[in-house]
Amino acid sequence: MRSIFTKSLALGLLLPACSVQVVPDQSAASNAAASAEAAKWSDRTAAQLRNAIDARATHSLDQVDFGAAANDDAGRTAQALRFAGALARGATDPSKLYEVYSVPRPAPDLKAGLAAALAAGDLTGWLDGLAPQDANYKKLSDAYRALRRDPQAPVAAIASTGEAIEPGAADPRLPAIARELAVLDYLAPDAASGDRYTPAMVAAVRRMQADYAMKPDGIIGGEALAILNMSDVDRSRAIAVAMERLRWLERTPPATRIDVNLAAARLTYWRDGKIADSRKVVVGEPDTETPQLGSPIFRLVANPTWTVPRSIQKKDLASKGAGYLKANNMVWKNGWIVQQPGPKNSLGLVKFDMQNEHAIYLHDTPAKALFAEVQRQRSHGCVRVEDALGFADMLARDGGVYEQWQQARATGKETFVKLPRQIPVRMLYQTVLFDDAGEPIVRNDPYGWDDRVGTALGFKAGKALRVESGAADVGP
Template sequence: MYKRLGTPLVLGMLLAACSGQTASDQNTASPAGETAGPATWSDRTKSQLRQAIDARAAHGLDQMAFNVSASDDNALNEQALRFAGALARGASDPTKLYEVYTVPRPSPDLKAGLANALRAGDLTKWLDSLAPQDGNYKRLSAAYLKLKRQPQAPEGQIADSGEAIKPGASDPRIPAIVRELVILDYLTPDAAQGNGYAPAIVEAVRRMQADYGMKPDGIIGDEALAILNMSDADRMRAIAVAMERLRWLERTPPATRIDVNIAAARLTYWRDGKIVDTRRVVVGEPDTETPQLGSPIFRLVANPTWTVPRSIQKKELAQKGAAYLRANNMEWKDGWIVQQPGPKNSLGLVKFDMQNDHAIYLHDTPAKALFAMVQRQRSHGCVRVEDALGFAEMLAKDEGVVDEWHRARETGKETFVKLPREIPVRLLYQTVLFDKDGEPIVRNDPYGWDDRVGSALGFKAGKALRVQTGAADVGP
């Protein structure tokens, strides 16, 4: 069975990429023993192209049409390059699907790679080298093929009998509902057993209903079952989208970096190619989404001030009076509202300054309770880090500036500590993760961002189950 939500311990796994040669390395290198000659098609290479395209379900590309009957060289070149491009960089362009996408992408020389493969008479080896080579991509591929081979299951695993389950009732569907609530992180694994709809389960259902904009009455009806159920078609679509998102990424990312999975609201810190820390984050709510950025941290800011953006100033603070500003340590300065350093500052006690044109960064927050929530899409777009002071201490030690950091904190004033080297940050969006056994876990899609990717891959629209959280405060 394919599950839908993972535990925090495995959230960083999907963001890993393989090591070794990049796609561009493999595309431009000449095969061993190659001799100069014309790059022409042979019966062998034509057959290899047809076989590769016929097997494209291994990459979740089977809903896309490719012309496998092309005969002349120009048409063959066109189809080969189109298929190779889908493997090497993705069948879709995220910069066209999203208003903002700046995560580094592969840039292989596919024409040179095709020419070399034709001269060597081995198209299969070249095509096989283009897609991600890491274990997670291969697990996604295996899961997709398994779902494709098996008979399509009913729409949901939990039967909709037409009767809603009310608090205090007994129903044979309760064990399956409890299992799904545990997977979705609304219940702990030691939740009550049996057929009784107990108070702890009712409270979990109410929390789930509130996150999805439903009346939180604890009654399990059609809408609640729609969240708890997912068809095999929905799973296949989500896994295909996950593979596509991995194909967008450079094959050898920086060994030291910070990856934030926006969909899961989790941060993963990589140091020298190994995961050394993971923690929860709070990201943008569905109306103020955190964009998919590639942007480095270049300095730590102790005791930051916060200049309130115009959008928040007009929407959140326009009706607030002078008493509110004084109570929150805010003041007008050169036409802007500026919040001074201190425990009430919306940036908390540390800001991780990043270089981008979108005013997006990581930071602390005084709203600690948000980290305990299941759906943490609750900010105005920036990324709030759980125990941000502890994370800043970790980065300062790793980068050799811990003494400077301590002195900066002790000033009580906004003080900047430049890092000796920038730490790359990738703000990514992945709705499929893995459990401890390597099984794929399909999350719900908080922003609905998988829809446009699935459509580009030729899939029909999936379920429109979107979180509706509402920002909890005026912070960024």
Template sequence: MSKYWVGTASALALLAGCNVQDQPAQNAATSNAEASQNASWDGKTTDQLRKAIANRAAHGLDGKQFAIAGDGQEALTQAALAYAAALARGATDPTKLYDVYTVPRPEGDLRAGLQQALANKDVAGWLNSLAPQDANYRRLSQVYLELRKQPAQAQPAVADTGDAIKPGSTDPRVPHIARQLAALDYLDAGAAQGDRYTPAMVAAVKKMQSDYGMESDGVIGAEALAILNQSDDMRARAIAVNMERLRWLERSPPQTRIDVNVAAARLSYWRDGKLVNSRRVVVGEPDTETPQLGSPMFRLVANPTWTVPRSIQEKEIANKGPGYLKANNMVWKDGWIVQEPGPKNSLGLVKFDMQNEHAIYLHDTPAKPLFAMVQRARSHGCVRVEDALGFAQMLAEQEGVVDEWNKARATGKETFVKLPRQIPVRMLYQTVLFDDSGAPIVRNDPYGWNDRVSEALGFKGPASMRVKTGAADVGP
């Protein structure tokens, strides 16, 4: 049954199949079904469709055309279904934009929904119901429309001379930087004092750097200037891309789930519909990206071993020699390098096993300092969890397997603890986050994945800003 529409005809047909209706009710159901199936376009519903398509910028879809190819009934129906599909599932197909995309997507019988909307003469209401209804989506829509009203930026607001501006120094670009900081709501208007880079401006720059996923050192170099010079058009395209990504997602996700925002390197744990925990993670570096997966977690692994993948073995360990293997508690087993359990194991002391064909999972790590870094795209694709043991303990307690988990840990050997129910995990990619006031912040796009979505939405020009993250270590 459609997630977007519960049709009178289909609902009554199900009841009739259970023989719970008397004959008059069955006749009424048949009559309603026929009326819905035979509903057609008239002047009112046609006008509703045309207005909805004309206002598609509210969904960041003004780069796409949804032309009504003629005045006939079928032309109107095809245009309505195309626009409805864009709102309900996205105007683009992520499985064609990315090599891997398995996050659950919305489903629904849009044709049946359209027929019911025509019967009710409320095509506008039906179309409005298809896009995400949450506050974040509405905020993105509002900001997108506001940005589209701004005049095009002819040249960069702040010149990039190649010289970094350090706290306390003077530079002729400071007044221009102050105006940009004020425009981005990081600084009160008029706070600049001539050409001097004041403490108030330093604090504003640090906040901006933190919001955009950069090292918040207050030094205005090339990366900070890229943010200050980010045009309204680029910000608008990034917001449109993230609205599209929200439309890709099912409207009623599992109440208990784990969401990993790969772009922001953050994990969110939802239980019974409430956000109960959030923590930092380390994700794949740009050459070994963490894919957008929908994959259930089915067990905890205490004291895991790590069988080194061939790619890592050949590129990073092949020339190390036996001394390196011994120092890192690695041995050869059946032609593979295996790292034994222990504090040096690259998986740390716990692995969260997930069911997918890409060998992607969550795990602990001995490289704890990575979590303190702002840019955390540094793994070979798997997701390292901050305080993974604490997270495992939380899951074990809430899932009723804490005794089994504690015993497994105490063995010091690789031991598996099956969860009584699988916990859905979604690897998402959102480059627009919200600050404390609810305002959207367009952040770093570490993989450069915004541009391909933007182009598919019909926009020209970049929709992303990338920041270098540094090299990964040997771990997965």
């Protein structure tokens, strides 16, 4: 993570709201079309359009070309709809940027909205209302504009020139390095001071190097500084990408939902519009990334069995013998390897069943040590939840099925407990978080997914430093 303005480091997830829009009926659509034909451009509304596009850096869209100012009504209408679409749904299409993207997106009737705005002579108010309205979006906008004031000065925070820093050495760059290690969660904020390379800092650097497939020798050279360093150009690109991802999302959330930030490997549970719980998760490693899904939890599974997917069976179990299968409570059933319920089961003691075609779900895990890692992109694609039993208890209580859930657990056998109300889940990817002072913090991009969005927005490619963790076990 990188702090735009150096502040305290307690992080809050940047996860704004979303909802399903109501599709207008045919009569409404016909009325909108008629209104669009009737409404005409005036000098005032034409000037409002030019001013809005000229000020598009407010939405980090200054690298996007919306064309020269049109001089006729048809041209102005086409340009206004392009710009309005960028504000309302994003300037890019995530379903074309990613193999899988099923998080619900906004679907406003832009033609009807434009017709109404032209009739009222207030294009500015209409356009201003299309982008996300929450405080986090505005803070990102403020930070972006501050960073773009001098785009010709991409100065890194930590000088990369000079000798590599050996353990125990003194170097004037170390205070800045310590701050960055703390922002990245590798070092406690109060663990280092002064210009001495302390043992605590060495341990933090070694952990960071291991996460990025470097030799974990604790020596701060060019490779380590590439992770620790980020120029203002890098930061502004990351913030622009974050704002675009927010524009992809619908604006008003279900009051009760679960958001999983794949980049931060953290889950947030919203109950009746307020954060009820936040906890660590383990998500897919690079190359088996957890996709960006919108998919509800519909039931809890106590003491689950696990049918090993063919991909994992071929990659991880093909060389294992009967002794391994027996030791891990696995058996062959109808041509599949199935792991029986119990403490060794890779799904742990609870599975949160979700409705999607990708076989992605939340679950428990016996590999508890992974939750202590900083980079928790270490699974084969599903999402492992810290203290999953405690989380299941919480959902069961909220759903009014707590007693039924406890009875299911007590059977020791795979037992299903349907939730009275499905809980929407969004798998999101957001590399910008906020500290407890409300300032944006830019985090490293573990999947290397920011570049494709940044490039589509007109930015030069960044330095996508992917995590190289390697899955720790055969679990999903």
